[in-house]
Amino acid sequence: MRNPKEHCLSKFPVLHKLCEQRIQEIMEHAFFRKYQKGQILFMAGDPRDRIYFLQSGYIRLVSMNDDGSGQLFLYLRPGSVFPYIGLFRDEYYRFSGEAATDVELLYLPMAKFERLIRNDPEVLVNVIRVMGDKMHELEVRIQKLTRVHATDRVRQLISLLVRDIGEKIHASAFRIPCPLTTTDLAKMAGTSRETVSHVLQEYKASGKLAIRSKIITITDPSFFGI
DSSP states (O other): OOOOHHHHHGGGGGTTTTHHHHHHHHTTOOEEEEEOOTTTOOOOTSSSOOEEEEESSEEEEEEEESSSSSSEEEOOTTOEOOTTTTTTTOOOOOOOOEEOOOOOEEEEEHHHHHHHHHTTTHHHHHHHHHHHHHHHHHHHHHHHSSOOOOHHHHHHHHHOOOHHHHHEEETEEEESSOOOOOHHHHHHHHHHHHHHHHHHHHHHHSSEEEEETTTTEEEEEEGTTT
């Protein structure tokens, strides 16, 4: 029987079809860690030596502009595997990874994971499928956030965040569980903090959403296309 730590692997589509022997092999090289909100897992430019399997909590991936300023990029929910870009090729992380909330995760040495999927066609196919899905999601995100007016980018962004990490509270309400500031939203939407603040005030006044302790609750899902 698998020990309790091994059961967490069944949540990850990339690994859930592995046989018992391969699970045991992975566990010999796996590490479990807890990170507190705000802790950095890795920085852009660090050696890409680990792949992470997120069990609980939320991770924020941050890209860096040429001037060194941060540009928020993507939030990851439990069950995510990251980084999925650069397998077999990149020597360094392309993004920084930060705990957006308290998190629990498993990580493997990247070299070990790459050897694993090279030798297991089924796992390799799963990885390719997951990477393809993620790349498609990012392409759709870029299109939605660059082809609309600045004020509408906020609506599009909220819709994307609900799809990425949203939690359904009941039939007519969703919550984005990560605390988000107007600065965070402005960076992700590619618009000004003032614009985001103005739009959010309008949405709150019209009953489309509520914000408490930086947690956004969507009270009019249809407006956001949810």
